[in-house]
Amino acid sequence: MQALLGATLIDGTGRIPVSDVTVVLNDAGRIEEVGPRPAVTVPPGATTYDLSGLTLMPGLIDCHDHLSSHGTTLAERFALAEPISTAHVRTATVLEQVLRTGYTTVRDGGWLDVGFKQAIEQKLINGPRLVLATSPISPIGGLADRVSPSGHSCMQPHGYIDPNLPDGVATGVDDVRRKVREMVRAGADVVKFATTGGASSRVGHGPKDVEFDRDEINMLVQEANFLGRRAMCHALGGPGLRMAIEAGVHSIEHGTYLDEDPDLLPMMADKGIFFVPTFTVYVYHGTQGTPHGRVRAQALKEHHTNSLRRALSLGVKVVAGTDAGAWDHPHNAMELECLVDAGMTPMQAIEAATGVAAECLDMQQDIGTIEKGKLADLIAIDGDPLQNIRLLQDPTKLRLVMKGAVPAVNNLSATRAPVSAD
Numbered sequence: 001m002q003a004l005l006g007a008t009l010i011d012g013t014g015r016i017p018v019s020d021v022t023v024v025l026n027d028a029g030r031i032e033e034v035g036p037r038p039a040v041t042v043p044p045g046a047t048t049y050d051l052s053g054l055t056l057m058p059g060l061i062d063c064h065d066h067l068s069s070h071g072t073t074l075a076e077r078f079a080l081a082e083p084i085s086t087a088h089v090r091t092a093t094v095l096e097q098v099l100r101t102g103y104t105t106v107r108d109g110g111w112l113d114v115g116f117k118q119a120i121e122q123k124l125i126n127g128p129r130l131v132l133a134t135s136p137i138s139p140i141g142g143l144a145d146r147v148s149p150s151g152h153s154c155m156q157p158h159g160y161i162d163p164n165l166p167d168g169v170a171t172g173v174d175d176v177r178r179k180v181r182e183m184v185r186a187g188a189d190v191v192k193f194a195t196t197g198g199a200s201s202r203v204g205h206g207p208k209d210v211e212f213d214r215d216e217i218n219m220l221v222q223e224a225n226f227l228g229r230r231a232m233c234h235a236l237g238g239p240g241l242r243m244a245i246e247a248g249v250h251s252i253e254h255g256t257y258l259d260e261d262p263d264l265l266p267m268m269a270d271k272g273i274f275f276v277p278t279f280t281v282y283v284y285h286g287t288q289g290t291p292h293g294r295v296r297a298q299a300l301k302e303h304h305t306n307s308l309r310r311a312l313s314l315g316v317k318v319v320a321g322t323d324a325g326a327w328d329h330p331h332n333a334m335e336l337e338c339l340v341d342a343g344m345t346p347m348q349a350i351e352a353a354t355g356v357a358a359e360c361l362d363m364q365q366d367i368g369t370i371e372k373g374k375l376a377d378l379i380a381i382d383g384d385p386l387q388n389i390r391l392l393q394d395p396t397k398l399r400l401v402m403k404g405a406v407p408a409v410n411n412l413s414a415t416r417a418p419v420s421a422d
Contacts, residue, residue: 001026002405003042003417007051007380009034012058012354012369014347017386023056025376029404034370046417051380054399057350058370059104059128059377060392061357062332064232064253064276064321067094068112070329091116095127096408098330101395104377104403106332107131107190107361109232109253109323113164114187126408129377131361133192133232135168137179137220142211143194143201143234144168173219176212180223190250191224191231193217195240198254199285199296207256207296208238214247221247230362232276236300251276251360253321256300258307265307269314274360277308279338280331281323288327309343318344319360320353333392346386376405380412 002025009021011034022040024032033040042048068091082090095116098106106128117130138144144167164186170179180191195212197205212220224231230250235241237257244252245267251274258264258275268275282304286297311318320335339349358368366375380400383391391397401409 001032001043001046003046003048004051004056004378004380004400005037005042005048007054007056008384009370010055010057010347010350010386011371012351012358013371014351014355017055020052021056023370023376023378025402025405027405029376029406031370031372031374031376034372042417044417044419047414048417049400049412049414051400051412054380054382055384056370056378056380057385058354058368059379059401059403060102060333060353061105061107061319061361061368062098062103062321062335062353063107063251063274063319063357063360064109064278064323065098065106065332066110066112066323066325067091067098067106067108067329068116069326070094092119092125092127094325094329095120095125098332099126099128099403099408100398100401101330101332102379102392102398102401102409103128103330103332104379104401105129105131105358105361105363105367107133107232107321109133109192109234109321110136110168111165113162115164117187128403129363129367131189131363132187133190134183134186134188135165135192136234137168137170137176137183137191137193139171139211139216140169141202141205142169143198147202170216173215176216176219177223180220180227180229184227184229188229191220191229192234192253193220193231194234195244196234196236196238198234198236199282199293199300200289203292207236207254207300208240210238210240210243212240212243214243217243217247221249237303245271245273249273251319253323254278255307256282256304259303259310265311265314265316268311268316272317274356275308275311275316275318276321276360277304277318277339277342278321278323278335279304279342280335281327283334283338284324284327305342308339312343312348317356317359318348318352319357320349331393336389336392340389346389349389350385376402378402
């Protein structure tokens, strides 16, 4: 047993913080008790940590990252820049780094194979809990169609033969159904697909340009749900965004031009569709991207902010996701600063990366909030992130990171609770 004593608790539910809290963790890695210190008894012999002056929060959740992406050049995107073995070791290093920055769960939006999830579960490597999409699905010319500006195709799907990462290109309703089944066979926890281009798409295929047609989208969502999977949809604007929402996807990734169609956000609210705006990636596109990508990032910026603010006013559930893996690991908490800059309160941004994010992943029974019975995914911060959300980006302020009550970072001194002489 372990006990964390004296922290100010932000529990991930949006409730006001509670000072001088005790949290007891059991040997199964779950929260045994939580409450004001006088109301909670520390078990005899428990290992105790004094968190006085610190803020205790749930482990953070990134609902959209690309943990196996390590660069944006063509060679890096085609997996030609280094041996595959080196790339895998690099990914394992990133997984541990992300965990050590307080992110205990990540939904990977594409190109991370199921072996990494298994390696973490088998304790071969350290990393966050993973929710995987394996390969994204798109039509020819879309997100999953890896073709160079000169027209050369990637030599193999994703640059190399990997049976855990099927090729994601699908044409027609029957092929879409087949691709969904292939992804599930490969270990996908969620089905990722695209209905529009994006900031980094090729010249001539931008954020409002359509990929799949209505029948293909409907089949994709239907088949994913039939197989017990949610559908997460890359969609920025235009008809592709509308068709995805009408089809009832589980989450809209990016959604930068949601403000342009007055029907869309009310429809999302009615259908319970989550909004994952991924502001962080557009910071990178706008400053370090291709020339046309920079133009697109600047053009969508005001729409993106307006979309978030209107989503909040209508009760759409907004969750934190970066989509920034290829640009920079592991700065996931930058998204919370972006959300605050765009109009969220610090508490709303924290909820977007904890309690609400857990709902988006269908994991709210186990993670996202600090409550009795939940997994002990916890972080302790030196300072108050409600006063300065950027504290969550400072590794020197992170004093404790636990995943299932097992420390990944521990800069605290432990003592042991007295044992009765009886």
